[in-house]
Amino acid sequence: MSDPMRVRATEKDGIVDVKILMKHDMESGQRKDASGKVIPAWFISALNVKAQGKDVFNAQFGPAVSKDPFLNFKYKGAKGDKLVVNWVDTKGDKRTDEATVS
Amino acid sequence: MNQQRRALIKYSAVFGLMASAGLISVAQAEEWNKAAFEGKSLDDVFKSLGASSPDKSSAVTLNAPDIAENGAVVPVGISTTLKAEQMAILVEKNPSTLAAQFFLPAGTEPFVTTRIKMGQTSNVYALVKADGKWSMAVKEIKVTLGGCGG
Numbered sequence: 001m002s003d004p005m006r007v008r009a010t011e012k013d014g015i016v017d018v019k020i021l022m023k024h025d026m027e028s029g030q031r032k033d034a035s036g037k038v039i040p041a042w043f044i045s046a047l048n049v050k051a052q053g054k055d056v057f058n059a060q061f062g063p064a065v066s067k068d069p070f071l072n073f074k075y076k077g078a079k080g081d082k083l084v085v086n087w088v089d090t091k092g093d094k095r096t097d098e099a100t101v102s
Numbered sequence: 103m104n105q106q107r108r109a110l111i112k113y114s115a116v117f118g119l120m121a122s123a124g125l126i127s128v129a130q131a132e133e134w135n136k137a138a139f140e141g142k143s144l145d146d147v148f149k150s151l152g153a154s155s156p157d158k159s160s161a162v163t164l165n166a167p168d169i170a171e172n173g174a175v176v177p178v179g180i181s182t183t184l185k186a187e188q189m190a191i192l193v194e195k196n197p198s199t200l201a202a203q204f205f206l207p208a209g210t211e212p213f214v215t216t217r218i219k220m221g222q223t224s225n226v227y228a229l230v231k232a233d234g235k236w237s238m239a240v241k242e243i244k245v246t247l248g249g250c251g252g
Contacts, residue, residue, distance in 0.1 A: 030221075058205035061202050
């Protein structure tokens with residue numbers, strides 16, 4: 001199991017600003033290790049965010065997203081909304097974290 | 103040629119048509135879009151996104167630096183005044199052109215920021231799909247230190 005994400009969500013004027021920081025190496029499959037062997041690609045491929053059980057954001061990543069991916073988006077919501085953030089990577093690892101809009 | 107194989111070919115052709123005609127549901131389309139992410143050129147990716155030739159539009163804004171000192175972490179944001187359903191970030195000279203694709207349900211603001219890797223100085227494309235039509239904005243980002251090497 002991988003490290004938890006950091007999710008911060010704040011509401012202002014009916015718009016919720018969500019910032020997510022995932023902890024993941026996002027290996028591109030381009031790099032080589034000390035012995036010259038290619039390090040196989042391993043990255044988060046899909047991310048889903050639900051607020052109050054409803055989809056508010058979906059993303060698909062390629063290997064060109066930076067290590068420890070950062071994501072910022074906004075949706076129409078309210079204080080106290082329960083956010084559930086899910087991601088899955090190319091090895092099938094999953095991570096789910098929850099946050100409450102403040 | 104045996105019968106089974108014929109049937110298989112027929113089915114795959116039908117599914118291909120269904121996908122291109124948009125009959126396959128959204129949930130299925132949101133499975134990781136392998137073809138698009140493995141596209142090696144702008145045209146490949148445009149084709150697999152179903153955006154044959156997106157128009158440049160001033161309604162799409164690409165927020166990115168002119169010069170990125172470190173290609174491993176380049177902050178890129180897309181915002182638009184259009185009612186965006188999908189957004190995508192493309193880097194022309196990266197080994198795989200498509201960096202990320204976003205799906206925005208109704209109620210989500212047409213605004214996304216993330217960080218991407220760039221191997222070298224390149225044009226970066228922000229694509230936005232609104233009302234079934236793709237629009238884009240382009241910006242060249244200079245990279246002084248590549249992000250794909252060791």
